[in-house]
Amino acid sequence: MWQQNQVYDVDVATAQNPFYNLMMFPYPSAEGLHVGNVYAFTGADIYGRFMSMQGHSVFEPMGFDAFGIHSENFAIKQGIHPNQLTIRNVERFRETQLKRIGNRFCWSYEVQTTDPAYYKWTQWIFLQLFKAGLAIRKTAPVNWCPSCKTVLADEQVIQGECERCNTVVIQRELQQWFFKITDYAQRLLENLDRLDWSERVKVAQRNWIGRSETEDGVHYHLRDWLISRQRYWGPPIPIVYCNACGIVPVPDDQLPVLLPATDNWLPQGTGNSPLADISEFVHTTCPQCGNSARRETDVFDNFLDSAWYFLRYPSSNRHDVPFDSQITAKWLPVAMYIGGAEHSVLHLLYSRFITMVLHDLGYISFEEPFQRFYAHGLLTKDGIKMSKSKGNVVNPDRYIEDYGADTLRTYLMFLGPFDQGGVFSDRGIVGVRRFLQRVWQLVITHKNSLSRSPNEVSQRQLHPIIDRVSQAIAALKYNTAIAALMEYLNVLQNQPLLSEVEVKAYLLMLAPFAPHITEELWHQLGETESIHRQRFPQADSTFLTTEQVTIAVQINGRTRTTITLAPDASEAEAIEIANQTKSIQRFLKNQEIRRVVYVPNRILNLIT
Known part of the structure; x- marks a missing residue:
């Protein structure tokens, strides 16, 4: 009925009193949504529903962050092409899970990062940074994961290990593409003071940016953001190399640079992506001089895909621009963003950087993407944090089947404070x-x-x-x-x-x-x-009394129940409230009250 009557659909152009209620879009892995995702999505949805009931036009979109190493690694394990696997996983997430949890999703603005209509604009954003001198190619010692066979950004290395597969990371000297996020270190740091964000997220970002002062001036722990990956499953970097012209950006009217279909997509570990072996992709002509040239064969890390998706949602039906200027000015920055604190120095920091750059280049009027960010708590099971690596995640499907989505939603929100989480049982x-x-x-x-x-x-x-x-x-x-x-x-x-x-x-x-x-x-x-x-x-x-008192209700001197009253409640009010309780109704059945003793704030004695 909700779908037929479009109860949750919003016309972003005409809606009044807009409220952009965002939740972190999921990574459609083959395992499906787990109950931790439902916990986060339900908490965000309740807030959106409440704001709608306060008179706001609430925009609550949903989409899929579907490129990247995690999907590709699972595809390797299953022996299935990542494109086929992603189509299957997205279908399952949307139709058999997300549509059943009771959220007010506005499906007409769905985005998928693997759609050329989306990654065309991811490539466009890269080109704007390139033209502004903020995307550079340099030889540098980089983090290399021998298992994933690709480089990793500093933020993706946790205590010397790959955040995806826990393999010990080694250093390699390679030519790579970087974003100069270090140019924005001080601004990223200063702006935190005025953000209405969960404090633990702000602390994590301050620590990661890591400003320190010595005799040698100001230093930051933050390093430039490494964005190229030597894998198949990602948007190609829109650059060509020409012997005469050097590094040449692909012109806007030639976007998107499509990811070519191939059966030879396995990572090689050579420092080159599988795209390097597809000659019809590699060999091209220089957009500037028309001579033969070769394409860049690395792809973007999927954290670039998710660093701007919130800008795309309200304009996802526009194919001529990445985001409509009027609609963006009306709906953004995001009013409320709910997600996990574990994304503090990856997704949240990168999103802030990309937004600042787009602001400085004159594309948007604001420099911070999320007015409010609220970090939800985590669920535990059997005494440990629920996670795929621990093998203790709970599939919500059976609980929705057995108890209904409403029971699961209400139970998850009743477990404990939303910013702390609770124990699932x-x-x-x-x-x-x-x-x-x-x-x-x-x-x-x-x-x-x-x-x-x-x-x-x-x-x-x-x-x-x-x-x-x-x-x-x-x-x-x-x-x-x-x-x-x-x-x-x-x-x-x-x-x-x-x-x-x-x-x-x-x-x-x-x-x-x-x-x-x-x-x-x-x-x-x-x-x-x-x-x-x-x-x-x-x-x-x-009718809001500042305080209430609890008094004993007696029948013939024996206490039968207690009732709660305003301190100045009259005898008549006390009798009326007492008469509404089932225990008093039961004891007074077929009896007549002869006398009443009422001591305000203390006792009501009914004598039969």
């Missing part, structure tokens, strides 16, 4: 499943007997919950919001009569977490438009 998910079943039961049971509006006592219970939940979601304290909704469900279940206002407000508050069940129940209540196009309930300050 089968036992915990069952409790969340029961909670959603109780919500279903409550609405189905009462849907034909709802009163029009709540009484004052009900209002005093409802509005503090609206206030708590909305504040918690705004602060990304999702576990706190869910706890408040669970607590309030008990209050609603204890009431013999419910109002339409209470039930609808409850569904609206739960909707960002459990979008399917709330949509269905919304329609069960007779509504025709999607719940996800409604406004979030607003707390009425009239």
Whole structure:
């Protein structure tokens, strides 16, 4: 229904009050999405849904970061061409996983880094840096991974090992392409002070840039960004070498330089990419003098693909420019970006650099790509961090099959603070499943007997919950919001009569977490438009008491339950709230109250 009615589609040109809600696009590996991805995507989606319910036009695109060593290594292992493998993996990610997790993805703006319509503009960006003197070719000692048979950027070497395969990295002297990110070291450092980003990410970037002062002036740990790779699976670098003209950039009107199809794509380890053996690719003519020339045969590292994808999403239907200037000015920089802190000195640093350069060259009006970056926590299982290398990742497919996407989403957000993560266990998910079943039961049971509006006592219970939940979601304290909704469900279940206002407000508050069940129940209540196009309930300050007291409720002097009241609650209000609890209803069955003893803030004794 959401797809048919285009509930989540946004016309980027005409939408009012824009809010760009971005999540890190996945690497479509053969293993598929794991539950850690779902954790990150769900947390980002809840924030987007909340902002939509605050009146924003929320743009939440999705795409695939599909070039690079990881896909190619798996293709080598399987004996399948990386192009075939990528097509298959993207299809699986999109159709059997991403479309089932309940996110408000706007699929009409999908990007894939392996699409020539995308990497044409990755090549164009390289050429702009080349013309500005920021892309240079030099002989330098570089990090070489003997297993992956390619060079690595400094940022891809972790404690002397390849971040992909953990092989010990060696040094080789090779001619390579670099971006002069060092020219931007001081600016990258200074700008961190004014970014609304998770502090641990800012600390990681400060440490990596590593400014130090000695007698010999200012030094930085940061080195130039090595972007060329001696592999097959990546966008070709758009440069030709001419004996007469030297290094010549491929003209814009000859882009994209297509990655040639070949069966001989395995890495060679010689310092050359497999493209060097494809003579019809290598041999070309010089764009300047027309004499014979040869093409560059290295390809880009896939961190360049992902360093600008957020600029492409809103303009992905434009084929004449990389990004439409008006649409870019309207939607960017990104309002909220959620992802893993492990990308602090790779993707996030590179994206900042590319954005600064495009700003300086006059293509965009801002120099920082993400107004806000929020680093989510990590999941653990069996006492250790969940990761593919540890072999303890959880496939979400079975949980969606057995419990439904809403249960998985709500459970993941209830595990612990979103910026800290939590421990995944089968036992915990069952409790969340029961909670959603109780919500279903409550609405189905009462849907034909709802009163029009709540009484004052009900209002005093409802509005503090609206206030708590909305504040918690705004602060990304999702576990706190869910706890408040669970607590309030008990209050609603204890009431013999419910109002339409209470039930609808409850569904609206739960909707960002459990979008399917709330949509269905919304329609069960007779509504025709999607719940996800409604406004979030607003707390009425009239009913927000700053403090509440808990008093004992007795029958004939024996305490039967406790209730929560405002400190100035009248005797009539205390009796009304007590009468709404199931335990008091049970004890008072067929009995008449003869006398009431009410001591404010202390006790309510009903004498029968």
